Amino acid sequence: MDDERRACRTLGQHRSTQRKVPQGRADEQRLTDDIIELADQYGRYGYRMVAGLLNNAGWCVNHKRVERRDLVRHWSEDNGRVAT
Numbered sequence: 001m002d003d004e005r006r007a008c009r010t011l012g013q014h015r016s017t018q019r020k021v022p023q024g025r026a027d028e029q030r031l032t033d034d035i036i037e038l039a040d041q042y043g044r045y046g047y048r049m050v051a052g053l054l055n056n057a058g059w060c061v062n063h064k065r066v067e068r069r070d071l072v073r074h075w076s077e078d079n080g081r082v083a084t
Contacts, residue, residue, distance in 0.1 A: 031061065035069055 008015045025031075034057070038050050045053070051063040 031059065031065075032069060034059070035066060 004015060004018060008018060031054075034054060035050060038045070038053050042049070042053070047067045048063045051061055051066040054061050054066065
């Protein structure tokens, strides 16, 4: 326990990060691809509108998950937004 505390303090990490293995969803890459496709198709739409389009396409996703993917910023200057 003291070794864990010392190691985490040295690395600058919280101890809880060492106990729980992060698990992603199996469909994250497909969701990412669909968000990028919609971003290319509808350049001026924000993450909430993209989430609505995904729901209409059959995805069960809320706007917070789409925002977390942070891919709505994929739009380039050609689509009317500044790429970040």
